[in-house]
Amino acid sequence: MDNNDKEKFLEALLKGDRKGGSAIAKKYVESHSDIKNFYENIIKPSLYKVGEMWEYNIISVAAEHLATAVSESIMNELYEHVISENRSPYKIVLGCIEKEQHQVGVKMIADVFEMHGWDAFFLGANTPNADFIDYIREIEPDLIGLSLSIYSHMPSFEELIKNVRNEFPNKPIIVGGQAFTHGGEELIRAHYNIILLRNLSETEQYIKHFEDEHKR
Amino acid sequence: MNTKDKKIRLIQTAKEIQPFTNETFEEYQLKIPEMVNSLNQLMLNRDDILELAGSSKNIEMMKDNHSNHAYFIASILKNFDAEVLVDTILWVFRAYRSRQFHPNYWAAQLNTWRKVIKEHLSTENTQKIVPLYNWMQINIPAFTELSDEKILKNKSKHKIN
Numbered sequence: 112m113d114n115n116d117k118e119k120f121l122e123a124l125l126k127g128d129r130k131g132g133s134a135i136a137k138k139y140v141e142s143h144s145d146i147k148n149f150y151e152n153i154i155k156p157s158l159y160k161v162g163e164m165w166e167y168n169i170i171s172v173a174a175e176h177l178a179t180a181v182s183e184s185i186m187n188e189l190y191e192h193v194i195s196e197n198r199s200p201y202k203i204v205l206g207c208i209e210k211e212q213h214q215v216g217v218k219m220i221a222d223v224f225e226m227h228g229w230d231a232f233f234l235g236a237n238t239p240n241a242d243f244i245d246y247i248r249e250i251e252p253d254l255i256g257l258s259l260s261i262y263s264h265m266p267s268f269e270e271l272i273k274n275v276r277n278e279f280p281n282k283p284i285i286v287g288g289q290a291f292t293h294g295g296e297e298l299i300r301a302h303y304n305i306i307l308l309r310n311l312s313e314t315e316q317y318i319k320h321f322e323d324e325h326k327r
Numbered sequence: 328m329n330t331k332d333k334k335i336r337l338i339q340t341a342k343e344i345q346p347f348t349n350e351t352f353e354e355y356q357l358k359i360p361e362m363v364n365s366l367n368q369l370m371l372n373r374d375d376i377l378e379l380a381g382s383s384k385n386i387e388m389m390k391d392n393h394s395n396h397a398y399f400i401a402s403i404l405k406n407f408d409a410e411v412l413v414d415t416i417l418w419v420f421r422a423y424r425s426r427q428f429h430p431n432y433w434a435a436q437l438n439t440w441r442k443v444i445k446e447h448l449s450t451e452n453t454q455k456i457v458p459l460y461n462w463m464q465i466n467i468p469a470f471t472e473l474s475d476e477k478i479l480k481n482k483s484k485h486k487i488n
Contacts, residue, residue, distance in 0.1 A: 163481075165422075166418065166421055166422045166425065167421065167422075167425050167477075167478060167481045167482065168422075168425035168426050169481075169482075262399065262402055262408075262411050262415060263395065263398040263399040263401070263402045264398075264402070265402045265405065265406055266352075266356065266401060266402055266405045266406075269405070269406075293408065293410045293411045293414055294406070294408035294410065294411040295406070295408075297406070298406055
């Protein structure tokens with residue numbers, strides 16, 4: 112069932128068929144009762160395929176952007192399934208670091224936190240490092256989340272980590288994104304309390320671990 | 328040698344490049360805007376630039392590539408990772424070869440980068456960075472071969488009706 116849904120969803124993205132994509136999403140979520148599966152098994156591989164198609168010049172950058180925009184709008188439509196009525200007392204501030212534009216992955220992570228009743232302050236793409244820290248100071252979250260897709264942005268990522276640690280030496284930071292597929296782990300190990308989460312399943316496990324450790 | 332072994336060999340030879348100091352990274356990073364500007368001017372002044380870039384439509388993409396190259400190399404100078412280096416270069420070759428950039432483009436580009444780095448960075452840091460550019464230059468045929476193999480394979484795989 113997943114392969115068929117994946118193909119149809121990808122086709123809808125490439126055609127800019129938001130209505131068709133939305134219908135597939137709603138049907139999938141109703142039959143699987145789990146948005147995370149839809150994110151992990153349908154949206155994520157579809158967008159990876161879209162990226163690959165751009166790489167091989169099968170589609171244009173406009174088509175790639177359209178596919179991403181349609182995916183995000185469908186994720187927004189599913190929001191009633193995301194917000195949990197059982198609220199937890201925890202907050203996370205998360206987003207892409209400065210110059211980083213790929214925000215769909217971290218948006219999924221934000222939604223997973225919301226599904227667990229957290230208040231997730233999702234900052235989206237390309238938040239300047241100084242503004243990110245100002246916002247952390249304002250919100251006083253229990254957790255910070257940083258997303259990085261492009262390896263070239265590692266120096267900026269490291270700068271942000273250092274500045275966050277200067278002011279918040281103990282606050283846990285979760286990180287993720289395609290930049291960590293082949294590297295960056297040494298950099299993470301060099302800093303205190305930074306946790307790499309590679310997918311939604313690891314994110315959920317971490318949430319449960321965090322809540323057990325910080326029971327209120 | 329099969330594709331997987333060719334890639335492993337690239338990673339192994341990349342690991343022989345000496346790690347870089349923070350001082351080298353900082354000077355390179357600081358000078359990126361002026362280096363990219365110099366590189367663009369030199370490349371655009373070439374008589375054969377349209378042949379190298381594939382078409383006039385690709386000139387803006389080429390300029391983006393020059394900027395992306397500089398920021399990527401800076402990240403490699405800061406946190407050297409042989410696998411990331413090889414994977415990223417292969418991705419660049421695939422993306423740009425798919426759009427008809429000529430394999431000679433990289434030879435021309437990297438030669439010009441050497442000139443620009445020598446002009447803008449200290450002698451000491453230039454000498455530290457040169458082995459990385461040597462390695463990239465020597466392996467252009469390997470990058471071209473590996474990327475072309477994948478491009479041909481994927482052209483038939485992805486068809487949109």
